Amino acid sequence: MIVDKFVLEPLDHLLAHLLPWQIVALSVTATCISIFLYKFLWQDDSLFHRGKKFGLRLARKIPAVRDKIAREFQSSKERIEHDMLKPLHKDIRPIRELPSSRSAKDVLDLAVKYKSAETKEWDKLSGTVYSGSDDLTKLVTEVYSRFAWSNPLHPDVFPAVRQMEAEVIRMTCTLFNGNSDSCGSMTSGGTESILMACKAYRDRAFSLGITKPFIVAPVTAHAAFDKAAEYLGIRIKHIPVDSVTCKLNIRAMERAISSRTCMLVASAPQFPHGIIDPVEEVSRLGLKYSIPVHVDCCLGGFLLPFMDKAGFPLLPFDFRLKGVTSISADTHKYAYSPKGSSVIMYRSDEYLHHQYAVAPDWPGGIYASPSLSGSRVGASIATTWAVILYMGQDGYLQATREIIETARRLEQGLRQVEHISILGQPEVSVISFCSNSFNIYRLSDAMGKRGWNLNALQFPSSVHICVTRNHTAPGVVERFLQDVRECVEEIVKNPGEKTSGMAAIYGMAQSVPDRSVVSEMAWAYLDTCTALPDHYLVE
Ligand SMILES: *Cc1c(COP(=O)(O)O)cnc(C)c1O
Numbered sequence: 001m002i003v004d005k006f007v008l009e010p011l012d013h014l015l016a017h018l019l020p021w022q023i024v025a026l027s028v029t030a031t032c033i034s035i036f037l038y039k040f041l042w043q044d045d046s047l048f049h050r051g052k053k054f055g056l057r058l059a060r061k062i063p064a065v066r067d068k069i070a071r072e073f074q075s076s077k078e079r080i081e082h083d084m085l086k087p088l089h090k091d092i093r094p095i096r097e098l099p100s101s102r103s104a105k106d107v108l109d110l111a112v113k114y115k116s117a118e119t120k121e122w123d124k125l126s127g128t129v130y131s132g133s134d135d136l137t138k139l140v141t142e143v144y145s146r147f148a149w150s151n152p153l154h155p156d157v158f159p160a161v162r163q164m165e166a167e168v169i170r171m172t173c174t175l176f177n178g179n180s181d182s183c184g185s186m187t188s189g190g191t192e193s194i195l196m197a198c199k200a201y202r203d204r205a206f207s208l209g210i211t212k213p214f215i216v217a218p219v220t221a222h223a224a225f226d227k228a229a230e231y232l233g234i235r236i237k238h239i240p241v242d243s244v245t246c247k248l249n250i251r252a253m254e255r256a257i258s259s260r261t262c263m264l265v266a267s268a269p270q271f272p273h274g275i276i277d278p279v280e281e282v283s284r285l286g287l288k289y290s291i292p293v294h295v296d297c298c299l300g301g302f303l304l305p306f307m308d309k310a311g312f313p314l315l316p317f318d319f320r321l322k323g324v325t326s327i328s329a330d331t332h333k334y335a336y337s338p339k340g341s342s343v344i345m346y347r348s349d350e351y352l353h354h355q356y357a358v359a360p361d362w363p364g365g366i367y368a369s370p371s372l373s374g375s376r377v378g379a380s381i382a383t384t385w386a387v388i389l390y391m392g393q394d395g396y397l398q399a400t401r402e403i404i405e406t407a408r409r410l411e412q413g414l415r416q417v418e419h420i421s422i423l424g425q426p427e428v429s430v431i432s433f434c435s436n437s438f439n440i441y442r443l444s445d446a447m448g449k450r451g452w453n454l455n456a457l458q459f460p461s462s463v464h465i466c467v468t469r470n471h472t473a474p475g476v477v478e479r480f481l482q483d484v485r486e487c488v489e490e491i492v493k494n495p496g497e498k499t500s501g502m503a504a505i506y507g508m509a510q511s512v513p514d515r516s517v518v519s520e521m522a523w524a525y526l527d528t529c530t531a532l533p534d535h536y537l538v539e
């Protein structure tokens with residue numbers, strides 16, 4: 001009745017003088033406008049965000065802004081080139097064309113000459129080389145030489161490598177308390193492992209009728225998740241972490257979940273601050289909403305499973321938690337195998353099957369591959385297998401004990417340095433710190449001049465050191481702390497001094513509101529990585 005009186009009657013009255021074709025035309029136009037508005041307003045990117053991007057794009061057209069960006073860009077580019085394109089050796093000329101053949105001895109001599117330009121101070125690196133001990137180098141190169149030509153794409157030709165991969169996967173699943181249903185693949189590294197998990201969960205979501213799936217991950221989750229989202233054409237929602245503990249805000253994660261969520265992510269530990277997310281609670285969310293949970297144990301891979309026994313008890317983080325459906329663990333970090341090796345594990349093949357890629361109709365044959373690569377480095381599987389057997393339970397336990405003890409000693413020492421504070425309560429091997437008194441990147445620059453290679457972090461400005469086996473040698477922690485104290489003392493004498501080097505680049509990059517400018521600078525960095533300019537080589 002009410003509808004009749006207040007809606008339909010006035011509408012009739014309004015349209016009474018229109019011709020039928022006009023009513024049809026009006027309806028079509030109104031429908032089109034509604035669809036347009038709906039599409040314009042309801043996008044994955046909020047209206048506010050799109051407006052901001054548009055505003056920043058406009059701002060770049062203003063001559064003063066454009067010139068300032070160009071100047072900053074040029075000076076960053078020069079700084080990057082200056083740092084990276086130093087000549088290796090005064091009589092090494094870059095090779096640009098295929099030379100005529102040389103003897104193996106000549107080539108090896110030249111390789112050794114190239115190598116001599118690289119640092120030998122591995123105990124001054126953050127992460128990067130996780131062991132590098134001479135006994136491992138010997139084992140790895142001997143095993144490599146025997147498997148140099150193997151390719152697990154052909155298990156019929158290379159059954160040994162097939163079995164080695166199966167054994168590495170099984171040993172790793174067992175280490176993470178997977179039962180006999182657990183399964184997985186070896187990949188070329190943490191990034192590929194994460195990419196594969198995201199691919200599996202995206203395709204699982206597709207199979208459930210979710211057309212635009214998205215990942216929900218803490219903002220501190222590794223950038224490999226952003227890369228995966230980019231490659232896979234899906235979206236990622238970043239969840240903030242607590243500003244003091246650096247731990248994932250679980251309530252914010254729950255609020256971000258929707259019917260389109262294809263996976264939840266927890267890190268154990270996360271790369272920036274070495275903090276373990278509340279994996280148990282993420283697992284519970286996964287069970288509550290029937291969403292798969294990936295635990296990124298890339299860094300913690302071969303440390304966390306040994307920490308209880310080493311005397312540093314942890315809450316459960318692995319397949320013991322019912323909601324955890326996959327785990328990535330890098331063998332090329334704390335399992336001490338050479339780079340190019342990681343394991344992605346699943347609770348059952350129900351998930352793994354979504355990772356596989358099969359082209360059943362290819363004229364080249366029925367093509368099936370488990371992960372990103374087609375042909376794979378069999379030797380990398382063999383060396384990983386060899387290193388794992390060589391280390392064994394007791395070897396990893398001992399290494400974990402030494403590394404965590406070293407990290408705790410380093411943390412305690414840093415806590416005593418004035419003007420520096422540690423972020424959160426580091427639980428594993430990474431310790432991040434910042435300063436309220438000065439620009440922390442100046443400290444990493446000053447330490448860099450003394451040969452120490454720290455990782456720069458942002459939002460908030462901080463740096464970290466990732467403790468490896470090499471730091472466990474006597475005196476390394478003491479030398480590090482001594483250098484930190486001296487550098488800090490030097491810096492606070494002049495806290496407002498103009499920055500240079502990394503400090504300047506990071507300081508500037510964080511203050512740029514238009515993040516696409518920062519991306520372009522990163523392209524300049526990547527371009528430099530493969531550059532062979534002449535002018536740097538004539539000294
Ligand atoms: C190292 C790391 C990764 C993956 O890195 P790769 O360089 O591809 O091996 C992922 N997550 C965390 C927490 C890491 O530390």
Ligand SMILES: CC(=O)N[C@H]1CO[C@H](CO)[C@@H](O)[C@@H]1O
Nearest residue numbers: 120122131132133134469470
């Ligand atoms: C314990 C360990 O791995 N030590 C290594 C540290 O790095 C040097 C090279 O700088 C190796 O020779 C050591 O064996």
